[in-house]
Amino acid sequence: MPLPWIVVDGDRLADEAGRTILLRGVGLGGWMNMENFITGYPGTESQHRAALLAALGPEGYQRFFDRFLDEFFDDADARFLADLGVNALRVPFSYRHFEDDDRPFELKHEGFRRLDRVVDACARHGIHTILDLHAAPGHQNQNWHSDNPTHHAFFWDHRHFQDRVVHLWEALADHYRDNPAVAGYNPLNEPADPSGEVIGPFYQRLERAVRAVDSRHVLFLDGNRYSTDFSMFDEPFAGAVYTAHDYALPGIARDSRYPGHARGEWFDRDVLEKTFLRRTEFMRRTGTPIWIGEFGPIYTGDRERDEACLRMLTDQLDIYRDHGASWSLWTYKDIGLQGLVHARPDSPYLRRIAPALEQKNRLGTDSWGGTDQHIRHVMGPIEELLDAEVPDFAPYPWGRKAWMSLLVRNILLAEPMVERFRECFEGVPPEEAAELAGSFAFGRCVVRADLADLLRGQLAT
Known part of the structure; x- marks a missing residue:
């Protein structure tokens, strides 16, 4: 039976018959947009891809990524999610699947083909x-x-980059305009315009361009400052949902407990709800639907802490249900930090990257889930120097300490670690490269059973 069209009806999402629809599901991080903590490489996706191309050669590289993109999410994954009660999958992708930087505005069919396969499977x-x-x-x-x-973020400085995104979304809207299985379009994940002056006009331009092609699909619009600031919005667009991200500190800070303290702050259900209400004030004030586009804790293997994270997650999901909010848990599949499903610790892929994984974990090169506990002798003096010399320096978006961690841990240390990652793949023949990528196939992965049970119970209500 074809899926119904999803429409905005006041402060709720509904089908065409007027029945309220809560979109509740997960995000497919790490597939058509790769992330370092999800699949274990240091640095950025482009650095990771360059390293694998150098180590595997063109044939091995092609076979690795063909297998990875085919098997990271397929029919078995969709069936598993449906059995849990999930009814929505947020599908992140990089523009690089659709366009090359040296050939801007020339769209590649392969990106549409890969998206189509997952849309159809779901x-x-x-x-x-x-x-x-x-x-x-x-x-x-x-x-x-x-x-x-x-x-x-150079996107906000150069009209050229904005033009290319508008062009891509015009093509995507044209491609999916008659497909009700696509609930809608999330045009930019976690935008961060430091001036706050470009994002509003850009969204207006993008909305006009998409609506000229496709007047039907819902637009899911992230707020500024990583989907936490909605001050650039005035009157809501017709057929739009404004999306907040709702990560809670006890789920991210490794030394936290819930209920309890995280980095000196107290957190319990009341605090979580107040945070949710603050982040969704614009939606409730304008009478538009609420969709939490990302949220979710990380899991460290500390049983007591991980159980506390599940208690926190239960409270968040209860709050969302109480307020009629749709949601998308981050993330579906990874190597064990956050995913509902993860690669086996003894998989060929994880065994091969073990030296690089140990080094980047030790040096804290991942922003998400990483820690500087082993390099405090490096970070401490830099923090003290900046505190003394520029005590009022508070760079966008998260202040001095986060800025310093980004520059030192996530760039200065991470970039040379790409070389260690490359070395893990030296001498791997093409057929083995494909087998390594197959480590992410659903049948070769592990389900995080306690999280799956929690979601199954929540989705049954």
Whole structure:
């Protein structure tokens, strides 16, 4: 049976018959937009791909990524999610699957083919998809997940990059305009415009361009400052949902407990709800639907802490249900930090990258889930120097300490670690390269059973 069209009806999402629809599911991080903590490489996706090309050669590189992109998510994954009760999959992708930087505005068919395969697989199992541009040309935010090797989001400085994103979304809207299995379009993940002056006019331009092609699909619009700031919005667009990201500190800080303290702050259910209400104030004030586009804790293997994270996650999901919010848990599949499903610790892939994984974990080169506990002798003096010399320096978006970690850990240390990662693949023949990528196939992975049980219970209500 074809999936129904999803429409905006006041402060709720509904089908065409007027029945309320809550889109509840997961994000497919690490597939058409790769991230270092998800599949284990240091640095950015482009650095990772260059390293594998150098180590594997053109044939091995092609066979690795063909297998990876085919098997990271397929029919078995869609069936598993449907059995849990999931009805929505957010699908992040990089512009690089659709366009090369040296041939701007020349779109590649292969990107559409890969998206189609997952859209169709989900549709067969009753799951809507939300298409999410996670990495834009010029980088719409300052971090690794937009494939940004710097700390500057050039997207907001150059009209050329904005033109290319509008052009890509016009093509995507034309391609999916008659497909109700696609719930809608999430045009930019976690934009971070430091001036706050470009994003509003850009969204207006993008909305006009998409609506000239496709008047039907829902637009899911992230706020500025990594989907936490909605001050650039005035009157909501018709047929739009404004999306907040709702990561809670106890789920991210490794030394936290819940209920309890995280980095000196107290957290319990009341605090989580107040945070949710603050982040969704614009939606509730304007009477538009609420969709939490990302949230979720990391898991460290500390049983007591991980159980506390599940308690926190339960409270968040209860809050979302109480307020009629749709949601997308981050993330579906990885190597064990956050995923609902993860590669086996003894998989060929994880065995091969073990030396690089140990080094980058020790040096804390991942922004997400990493820690500087082993390099405090490096970070401490730099922090003290900046505190003494520029005590009022508070760079966008998260202040001095996060800025320093980005520059030192996630760029200065991470970039040379790519070489160690490359060495892990030296001498691997093409057929073995494909087998390594096969480590991410659903049948070769492990389900995080306690998280799956939690979601199954929540989705049954």
